[in-house]
Amino acid sequence: MDESSELTERFLEHRSHLRAVAYRMLGSLSEAEDAVQEAWLRLDRSDTSEVENLGGWLTTVVARVCLNMLRSRETRREESIEAYATDPAAGREDGVDPEQEAVLADSVGLALLVVLDKLAPAERLAFVLHDMFSVSFDEIAPMLDKTPAATRQLASRARRRVKGVPLVPDADLTRQRVVVDAFLAATRGGNFDALVTLLHPDVVLTADKAVIPSPAAITISGAVTVATGAMAAMQRAQGTQSALVNGMVGLAMAPLGQLVLVLRFTVEDDLITAIDVVAEPERLGELDIAVLDDVRRVIVVMGVAGTGKTTVGRLLAEALGVPYAEGDAFHPAANVAKMSAGTPLDDADRWPWLDSIGEWIRDSARLHGGVVAASSLKRVYRDRLRAAAPGTVFVHLTGERPLVEERMAARRSHFMPPTLLDSQFATLEPLGADELGVVVDVSASPEDITGAALTALGQLRTTED
Known part of the structure; x- marks a missing residue:
């Protein structure tokens, strides 16, 4: 080179x-x-x-x-x-x-x-x-x-x-957030019945004249009427997230990070009794918007050697705008020497490696999210990583043995020889139904594989919502 x-x-x-x-x-x-x-x-x-x-x-x-x-x-x-x-x-x-x-x-x-x-x-x-x-x-x-x-x-x-500075105790703020997040999820998913159950029968919604827009502010009332109006905002809800608004839990519509609309809620006995929809620039400028404590998600790209974890991991990280880490870089020198000699690692070799990756995942979840490529072949390995950050998501890259073997043989300057592929497939335990993750076939180009992974991750999020 x-x-x-x-x-x-x-x-x-x-x-x-x-x-x-x-x-x-x-x-x-x-x-x-x-x-x-x-x-x-x-x-x-x-x-x-x-x-x-x-x-x-x-x-x-x-x-x-x-x-x-x-x-x-x-x-x-x-x-x-x-x-x-x-x-x-x-x-x-x-x-x-x-x-x-x-x-x-x-x-x-x-x-x-x-x-x-x-x-x-x-x-x-x-x-x-x-x-x-x-x-x-x-x-x-x-x-x-x-x-x-x-x-x-x-x-x-x-x-x-x-x-920001919450205006209510943490326990009350948490209850508010549960209700507001449920309102957002029901709106995104078009779940009319779920919306109605979150609203007080006499709920009142006020929208300023810039919301529709209209010559004057609009006020409507009643759970069914308000829920019907929310259904008309399904598209807007896709670019909306919960936020601390003047010290209380609200929703901020900010496509591409540019604030254009805010929903302020009054919640009593776990029901929404009032909604104030703000879109006038002057009113938006007067609001104190802050970030609710949250955990940023970390994605682990897993699979046997030769499935393209590094390439896809980097592309995913770039698409999501988060840091990327190469799992192989966390191996101690003894592990690298062992694999270079064609000897498979045992669990005693892997625990320190997994714990090092787990530290990176934990820090990344607290700070900014991230993507890391790590084989994570056994359920117990993935459990160890999840222990560091419970919301960790796995993207399992999978393909037919001949294709994976061909790609592995074509790799250059990598310490793991193709002879270890048998041990990799023998060790592999696919994602369980209760594990948070998606499975993506690797027969396409890296760009198409990454696109499929992003689509699957988006669907996973909708399912969680």
Whole structure:
């Protein structure tokens, strides 16, 4: 491999991480791609022979590029409410796939994108890098020309904005969220009967004049009438997530992270007694939107060797805008030596490896989500990973033995020889019916396999809702 190809390969190893950082910094997929491209250009014309941590170097470059882009913005993108209500991609000429960006925004969190957009550039950089990607304040401070203590204060101020201040005790907030989340799920799924059961018989809904729009505010009442109106908003509900609105649980409609509509709820005795629908820009600007505590999902791409876990895992991570980790990188040197010699690993070899991956999954679920490629062949292995983060989802890549053997034989520079494929198939235990995951056939191209996985994951989410 020549020097140029090696540099390209090293950059691609970090690309999904850089894209994840840039998207959270900028809130725009096209701008995030521009920032990552600029990082590549700077890498290509720089001497990095003395750089020990290329990932850290590239993260710093992307962060500085994003900071400059945030500071140079004269105005944020301003699309009309009507355009968002009918076509979230209206007016876009940047060539970005609106469906891909919608998936990305949803995976990051619509409410989070809304709040991040209200932060000052320095606050946003300090919070994103430290709280979401575990970059130390000592490393962030030089990017902002501030001391580590001042940088810590910026992140703390941003964190308070992101978290908000609930107006009710945690127990009451949890009960509110159960009801509001059930309302959203029933609306998305078109479940009229479920909606009616969540509404007080005399529920009152008020919508300001920008919601439909109409010459004046509209008020309707009664569970059946309100549920009927909610059914008409099924499409809007797809770009809506729960959020903390003025200290109470509400719903924020924010396609691509741009706030266009909010639902405020009054919940009494686990029934919704009032709904205030806000869409007027002035009223939206007066609302205090914050993020409800949540766990970001981590996806484990599993399967025997040769099914394309690394390739598909990276493509999935890129599509979802989350960091990617290669499971093989967590193996201790003794494991690598053993497999290189053609000796299968036993469970005693695997436990430390699985625990290392589990630590990464746990941290990623707390911070930003992620995708990791790891064979996870036995149920007990998957249980060990789930113990680190219970919401972990598995994407099982599967294919006919001759195809997998052919692909494995074509691999270059990998420590596992094709002779271990027999032991892999012998060990494999398919996903159980009670396991959270999807099965995807690998006979197609990597791009089509990734598309099928994204579709299956979307259906899995709808089933959970």
